[in-house]
Amino acid sequence: MSTVRAGVPDGRYGRSADERADRKLKIVGAVLGAGLLGVVAWFGYSYISDQDVSGRVIGFKVVSDEAIEVHLEVRKDKDATGVCTLRSLAESGAEVGRKDFLFDQRRDQVDEVVTLRTTERATTAKLVGCKPRG
Structure with missing residues (x-):
C-alpha cells in the first residue's frame, strides 16, 4: 500500500x-x-504643560457659623494671574460655600489667608483647583 500525503x-x-x-x-x-x-x-x-498655576491648603480656621479662613499657598509664574477655587463642607458633607479667588501678585509663590463665606457652619475647606486666568 502507498501512503498519501495531505500537504506539501x-x-x-x-x-x-x-x-x-x-x-x-x-x-x-x-x-x-x-x-x-x-x-x-x-x-x-x-x-x-498647561498646569502653570498650582495651589494647596496649608490650614484653615472656622471663624463663625458664616465664615471660614483658609491659608492658601499658590505657585505660579511671576507674570501669570491665577484663579483658585475653594469649597467648604459642613459636618454632614454638604457644600456650604464655594468661591474663586484671584491671585495677580507679581511673585512665584503667594501665601495668603482668604475668607470664605458659608451658608452654615463649615467643618473643612478644600481646594477644588487652580488655573491660569485667561
Missing part, C-alpha cells in the same frame, strides 16, 4: 498564506500600538 513538506515551498497573514497582523498591530502610545503621551504632556 514543511518549509519546502516558502511560507504558507497563514504565516504571511500572521506576520502582517503583527506589524499592523505594532504600528497601531506605537501610534496610540504616541497620542497618549502627547495628550499627557499637553495637560501637564
Whole structure:
C-alpha cells in the first residue's frame, strides 16, 4: 500500500498564506500600538504643560457659623494671574460655600489667608483647583 500525503513538506515551498497573514497582523498591530502610545503621551504632556498655576491648603480656621479662613499657598509664574477655587463642607458633607479667588501678585509663590463665606457652619475647606486666568 502507498501512503498519501495531505500537504506539501514543511518549509519546502516558502511560507504558507497563514504565516504571511500572521506576520502582517503583527506589524499592523505594532504600528497601531506605537501610534496610540504616541497620542497618549502627547495628550499627557499637553495637560501637564498647561498646569502653570498650582495651589494647596496649608490650614484653615472656622471663624463663625458664616465664615471660614483658609491659608492658601499658590505657585505660579511671576507674570501669570491665577484663579483658585475653594469649597467648604459642613459636618454632614454638604457644600456650604464655594468661591474663586484671584491671585495677580507679581511673585512665584503667594501665601495668603482668604475668607470664605458659608451658608452654615463649615467643618473643612478644600481646594477644588487652580488655573491660569485667561
